[in-house]
Amino acid sequence: MALVKMTLQAFTDGKFQSAAGPKHSVFLNPETISHNSENSYDTPHPPGSPGDTPRFNYASQGKLAFSLVLDGTRPIDGKTLEVSTEIKTLRSLVFLYHGAIHSPYYVQVSWGKLVFNGRATSFNVSYSLFRPDGSPVRAKVDLSFVSFIDAKTLALEADPQSADLTHHHVVQAGDTLPQLCYRIYGSAQYYIQVAERNNLVNFSHLTPGTRLRFPPLRA
Structure with a gap:
């Protein structure tokens, strides 16, 4: 290996x-x-409360x-x-x-x-x-x-159907699909969805010069 x-x-x-x-x-x-x-959890303390409710x-x-x-x-x-x-x-x-x-x-x-x-x-x-x-x-x-994670990406993650997350990228030497998904979506977990959308058979080895489409996230 x-x-x-x-x-x-x-x-x-x-x-x-x-x-x-x-x-x-x-x-x-x-x-x-x-x-x-x-x-992260908020732990408010209502008056008279016997304990916290995170x-x-x-x-x-x-x-x-x-x-x-x-x-x-x-x-x-x-x-x-x-x-x-x-x-x-x-x-x-x-x-x-x-x-x-x-x-x-x-x-x-x-x-x-x-x-x-x-x-x-x-x-x-x-x-x-x-x-x-x-x-x-x-x-x-x-x-x-x-x-x-920048503020715009955080807002988009709250609405995973947002069309604003549609991107195109020309593969550069050293690029990996999880890395590109993290860069564009803020999470690497969507690489299988992106591979399916782009009909990639061997998505572990991207060919430089290939144009990839990154669709809106699916919940």
Whole structure:
């Protein structure tokens, strides 16, 4: 089975449609991932009430956290990593403030069936090995993200029949159907419906240049 690398894609908009450069593949896939989904409830306290009656407020994909090991001591897949350069690239991609959008980038994390749209909340680096000149050759980057869905998509999800969610997309290299569904609908779960609408037989491998139609969501 071919190795699939986790990718990080930066976007300049909260709809995750305007990419800020190419996708970035991690050097080594993380060993563990923490993905917490959350349900929010209101807990009103009526006067004289003997207890709380939680009332559902909203659901979100919550938070995503993982660590990336950066090892420049030996070649991996024929490539020797320059640790300082990789840290600089990752920091700019997910965490640094960018004046053009007056904030850090929006980030889509993709790995297999995992597609997570969010914004980085923390970027912590631990160095563990150095060259004689002090430059690092091994480090670990701990990343945390909070999910992000723009206000319009949230409103459309409340009305899953909305015709406003009809889109067309020309497949680019590296695109996956769950990832595209997440980008357009705010959820990856609709990829089977999209595959059926586009008569895709092998939807796990999309051909670049193919034009796909993303229909309105069905409840």
